[in-house]
Amino acid sequence: MAAGLKDATAIAGIGQTAFARRLPQTEKELACRAVLAALDDAGIAPSEVDAFASYTMEETDEVEVAKAIGAGDVTFFSKVGYGGGGSCATVGHLAAAIATGQASVGVAWRSRKRGSGPRPWKNTAVQLPTPGQWTRPFGLLRPADEIGMLARRYMHEYGATRDHLFNVALACRNRANQNPAAMMYERPLTREMYMTARWISEPLCLFDNCLETDGALACVIVSAERARDCRQKPVYVHSVAQGLPAQHHGMVNYWNDDPLSGPAWTAARHLWKQADFGPDDVDVAQIYDAFTPLIPLSLEGYGFCGRGEGAAFTEGGTLEIGGRLPINTGGGGLSEAYVHGFNLINEGVKQLRGTSTAQVPDAATCLVTAGEGVPTSAILLRA
Amino acid sequence: MTTATNTPDGTGTSGPAAAPAGTAPDGLLLPVPDEDGAPFWEYAARGELRIQACASESCGRLRFPPRPCCPHCGSFDGEWRRMSGRGRIWSYVRPHPPLLPAYAAQAPYNVILVELADAPRIRLAGNLVAAAGAPLNSVDPARLRIGAKVQVVFAEVGGTVVPRWLLERS
Numbered sequence: 001m002a003a004g005l006k007d008a009t010a011i012a013g014i015g016q017t018a019f020a021r022r023l024p025q026t027e028k029e030l031a032c033r034a035v036l037a038a039l040d041d042a043g044i045a046p047s048e049v050d051a052f053a054s055y056t057m058e059e060t061d062e063v064e065v066a067k068a069i070g071a072g073d074v075t076f077f078s079k080v081g082y083g084g085g086g087s088c089a090t091v092g093h094l095a096a097a098i099a100t101g102q103a104s105v106g107v108a109w110r111s112r113k114r115g116s117g118p119r120p121w122k123n124t125a126v127q128l129p130t131p132g133q134w135t136r137p138f139g140l141l142r143p144a145d146e147i148g149m150l151a152r153r154y155m156h157e158y159g160a161t162r163d164h165l166f167n168v169a170l171a172c173r174n175r176a177n178q179n180p181a182a183m184m185y186e187r188p189l190t191r192e193m194y195m196t197a198r199w200i201s202e203p204l205c206l207f208d209n210c211l212e213t214d215g216a217l218a219c220v221i222v223s224a225e226r227a228r229d230c231r232q233k234p235v236y237v238h239s240v241a242q243g244l245p246a247q248h249h250g251m252v253n254y255w256n257d258d259p260l261s262g263p264a265w266t267a268a269r270h271l272w273k274q275a276d277f278g279p280d281d282v283d284v285a286q287i288y289d290a291f292t293p294l295i296p297l298s299l300e301g302y303g304f305c306g307r308g309e310g311a312a313f314t315e316g317g318t319l320e321i322g323g324r325l326p327i328n329t330g331g332g333g334l335s336e337a338y339v340h341g342f343n344l345i346n347e348g349v350k351q352l353r354g355t356s357t358a359q360v361p362d363a364a365t366c367l368v369t370a371g372e373g374v375p376t377s378a379i380l381l382r383a
Numbered sequence: 384m385t386t387a388t389n390t391p392d393g394t395g396t397s398g399p400a401a402a403p404a405g406t407a408p409d410g411l412l413l414p415v416p417d418e419d420g421a422p423f424w425e426y427a428a429r430g431e432l433r434i435q436a437c438a439s440e441s442c443g444r445l446r447f448p449p450r451p452c453c454p455h456c457g458s459f460d461g462e463w464r465r466m467s468g469r470g471r472i473w474s475y476v477r478p479h480p481p482l483l484p485a486y487a488a489q490a491p492y493n494v495i496l497v498e499l500a501d502a503p504r505i506r507l508a509g510n511l512v513a514a515a516g517a518p519l520n521s522v523d524p525a526r527l528r529i530g531a532k533v534q535v536v537f538a539e540v541g542g543t544v545v546p547r548w549l550l551e552r553s
Contacts, residue, residue, distance in 0.1 A: 122483065124406060133414040133417065133424075137414045139510065139519055141482060141483060144478075148476035149475070152474045199491070201476045202476060247454065255504065255505055255506060256504065
């Protein structure tokens, strides 16, 4: 039964716009440009598109994208909730739809003007339903504050330090410095810059937080058979998973037995159960990095190290090119662009095509994850 | 059987919240309770810290945040159990700007998670203050420590009563 999805579909095309703090185009136009670029990359006509998937936070809906790009009759469309937790699930939903015959050409996308547009946490009108009544009046206002709570406890329990978080920020920045499309391409990071940066929410400083970006990305998913006839080398969707753990509370996961083992653990169990390989066989990973502490938590959750070992895992250049597990090789949300993790999906495809600006030699397997700390998702890609 | 949720005014979970929606005159956000959460704030207005619990005799477990039924036994019979108000700091942050203006004016301030002595898996968000009505930044940050014992007090903010936390004298 589970074998129905394994390698049944492939990502045949990827597309993106420029990334910047402020872009002149509308979100709708950026979405259309990214989708058309992905279809062109695949060599598939827009009229062949019959499936769409995006995030519930995406403000351009399927109707607008489909009619603008000239899609055909659409027979599957899906939106996934929980912000950046939905990124990989967009690919997963399309893979499931195509593998089961609901559609043949799927497009997943995310377009967002988070760089020049509003910060969601500043909205005081819609912010106070469950569970906001339990946190926001006390000044726990922003995602950085909510994750900072878990980060502080993680540091306390496991002896993690700011140097460990710096290791994460530095690995992402180093990769961005190799990627001309990255917002931080020409902006090296030093330990002194990190340690003297302004606080956002102690224990998290400026460089522990992702960028604010205008931009859009998309990818095209088709059957494995069809992908072999497309313009680019197919990148197979080997395994997909979503994860909403028992008694999980979203970003404010403070009210269960074990707040430090989050959705990554749930998604990982399902992901590996369906895969032909395990964490030791992953050549490169794109791990959702809205905040640096999500990396050690995810490293533990996806089984690259034991519980409480995620911070130590970052020591000695492990996350750099040439290390055990190079991560976020385009720069990630911390240093390439923050588009709710979609750039991590496209970067995973680039690695397995062999076209990344920070190519891991002979990379054949890549883990891509969505946001840890919210109901999440993940995909395993293979060449 | 009807829902056995006991609220101070006896109207059950459907009664109006004690707290008005929105924002205090000074700009601090006020809790906007949902139907499940309203009794917490109504009890807070009386100076009582109460947590929702299953009222089934064979279960009786505490749960937070409040919800219509017990995740352990499925019972819709609930009650609000009074807590001692004692706890320990489980974690904390110190937010710095950019923040909403009323919070930026007090930044950096503390937000703490208090693990309740009576319900160790329930960690209430709040603020450590020097006195019930003192500002969010009224405690020396050097005194913030995971594991520190704290005691609940109640403060009125723009007509709404919210819990605050004081360090226990050691």
